[in-house]
Amino acid sequence: MKDVKCECGHVNPHGTVLCEACGKVLDEQENDKQLLDMRYEGSARRSQTYNKTFIDKIWNFFSSVKVGVWLIIITLIVSTLGTILPQEMYINLPPEVYYKQEYGWFGELYYDLGLHDLYGSWWYLLLIAMIGISLVICSLDRVVPLYKALKAQRVTRHEGFLKRQRVFGVNEYSDTDDITTIKKHLKERRYNVREENGDLLAEKGRFSRWGPYINHVGLIIFLFGGMLRFIPGFYINEDLWVREGETAVVPETNGQFFIKNNQFILQHYDKNKDKTFEKAINRAGEVVKNYQSNVVLYKRVGKNLPGEKPELKKIKDYKIQVNKPLSYEGYSIFQSSFRSEMNSMSFSLIDKSTNQSFGDLKVDLLDPKDKYDLGNGYSVEILNFFPDFEFDKNGEPTTKSRVPNNPAFIFRMITPDKPKGETAFIAIRQNIEPFGDNKYKIAFKGIETKNVSGFIVRKDSSLWAIILGGIIFMIGVIQGAYWNHRRIWVQKKNGQVWIAAHTNKNWYGLKREIETVLAGTKLGIPEDQLQKENIDKEGV
Numbered sequence: 001m002k003d004v005k006c007e008c009g010h011v012n013p014h015g016t017v018l019c020e021a022c023g024k025v026l027d028e029q030e031n032d033k034q035l036l037d038m039r040y041e042g043s044a045r046r047s048q049t050y051n052k053t054f055i056d057k058i059w060n061f062f063s064s065v066k067v068g069v070w071l072i073i074i075t076l077i078v079s080t081l082g083t084i085l086p087q088e089m090y091i092n093l094p095p096e097v098y099y100k101q102e103y104g105w106f107g108e109l110y111y112d113l114g115l116h117d118l119y120g121s122w123w124y125l126l127l128i129a130m131i132g133i134s135l136v137i138c139s140l141d142r143v144v145p146l147y148k149a150l151k152a153q154r155v156t157r158h159e160g161f162l163k164r165q166r167v168f169g170v171n172e173y174s175d176t177d178d179i180t181t182i183k184k185h186l187k188e189r190r191y192n193v194r195e196e197n198g199d200l201l202a203e204k205g206r207f208s209r210w211g212p213y214i215n216h217v218g219l220i221i222f223l224f225g226g227m228l229r230f231i232p233g234f235y236i237n238e239d240l241w242v243r244e245g246e247t248a249v250v251p252e253t254n255g256q257f258f259i260k261n262n263q264f265i266l267q268h269y270d271k272n273k274d275k276t277f278e279k280a281i282n283r284a285g286e287v288v289k290n291y292q293s294n295v296v297l298y299k300r301v302g303k304n305l306p307g308e309k310p311e312l313k314k315i316k317d318y319k320i321q322v323n324k325p326l327s328y329e330g331y332s333i334f335q336s337s338f339r340s341e342m343n344s345m346s347f348s349l350i351d352k353s354t355n356q357s358f359g360d361l362k363v364d365l366l367d368p369k370d371k372y373d374l375g376n377g378y379s380v381e382i383l384n385f386f387p388d389f390e391f392d393k394n395g396e397p398t399t400k401s402r403v404p405n406n407p408a409f410i411f412r413m414i415t416p417d418k419p420k421g422e423t424a425f426i427a428i429r430q431n432i433e434p435f436g437d438n439k440y441k442i443a444f445k446g447i448e449t450k451n452v453s454g455f456i457v458r459k460d461s462s463l464w465a466i467i468l469g470g471i472i473f474m475i476g477v478i479q480g481a482y483w484n485h486r487r488i489w490v491q492k493k494n495g496q497v498w499i500a501a502h503t504n505k506n507w508y509g510l511k512r513e514i515e516t517v518l519a520g521t522k523l524g525i526p527e528d529q530l531q532k533e534n535i536d537k538e539g540v
Helices: 028-032 054-062 065-081 095-112 115-120 122-152 159-163 176-188 206-228 275-284 463-482 507-518 529-539
Strands: 167-171 192-196 199-204 235-243 247-249 257-268 288-300 312-321 326-328 331-351 357-364 371-375 378-386 389-391 397-399 408-415 418-427 430-432 440-460 486-493 496-503
Touching: 054 065, 054 122, 065 115, 065 122, 095 115, 115 122, 122 206, 159 486, 159 496, 167 507, 176 192, 176 199, 176 486, 176 507, 206 463, 235 247, 235 257, 235 331, 257 331, 257 440, 288 326, 288 331, 288 440, 312 326, 312 331, 331 378, 357 371, 357 378, 357 440, 378 397, 378 418, 408 440, 418 440, 486 507, 496 507
Parallel strands: none
Antiparallel strands: 167 496, 192 199, 199 486, 235 440, 247 257, 257 288, 288 312, 326 331, 331 357, 331 440, 371 378, 378 408, 389 397, 408 418, 418 430, 486 496
């Protein structure tokens, strides 16, 4: 496709509606319109010019504002669906079990549709990427030709261009002093005035035209920051449970950092001392004053082989409280919750007929032994241990997790008179003899608990992009909302003075400014042709 050369000598890209230099109408269809469409200065947009190759079709698809709006609407709808049920990251059970168990057929459908991990799914990422591509192509398709057209515009414009401006007027009287006065007033109003062959072009606020495109840049950076969160290591939001006295590796740190929980502290308000909370305490019973975990942060020294105990270097002691996280090298560890967890259970081996005890055993629920020797030929073996006991569909005992929430045991009781042993199934509030009536039994004596601190480990290396994108977006909003691009043409044509003006918004302000500029001259105020046209239609 060949470029189009205007009679003024300027060579315009194919598809240009108005000559970039003089403004002459190059598209015959525009001649039938009373007012010109000045949104993009009549410049040639690629999406409206080329439509042959596969790349052209992709470009044209994403350059459509309607496509961009629909992509945003679809993403909003899909994002809303992701909030109906908890996402996979917030549940403790396998998703295929949790959703069906908690929400029935709807939960099963929710899982089958892939909504359980919506924000980490490839197709949700694809939607975000398509919005970003749409923003980039929409912006390039418009801003590049618009910039070229505004940069190439000349002072003297074609008659057809001036006549089809919304604000236009012709004055028969022409005086050199009036032009000088207008020029002076325009400069006082902070217009950039250019003069050519006695004609004037006054322009100000051109930078406001780039406001929407700066918005797009901000949104693109914002979306880029959001997508960075899906790259491993850029965004971490993991739960970490650490028992008192234990040391655990901090997740997503590649085994570099460890945290030891020395003590968990739970404090409540005392209504006798804290009178401010007396009513709340009387109503609720207890009001928590402080959740606190006294911890030590360690860093691994050197490299260690798999299974080898790492060598740790102490970094710092810290008291983690709600809203007072431990922060180090971009990682933040927040106090989020706590729980009391069963740590050990004590039992006695007893003769059922005489209630005579033959010894006690204490089972560490986190590291139980295979056999407990009670002396004198009496011992207890653990044949099977179920930390979080339940029966499966076939009625067989199983465990839901490795956390001792509901421990159960299958014991073998070995005694001098029963050398082959007797088997008993022990669970909380249950003592089952699966293989006949036993002479001996395992009696529950007591339980010990241990506090477990719940932490949230966070790291956000994408936050800078999100903040930067938000700042740039707001700059674009302010730039486009509080300023406007105004141009006033004053030209001499056939002994007459033609005045035309255009702005991208706030026409009332432009017309008031023209009145100020023409004050002290004999030139008449140009008319608003759109307003006149509407009046004529109503009159008809």
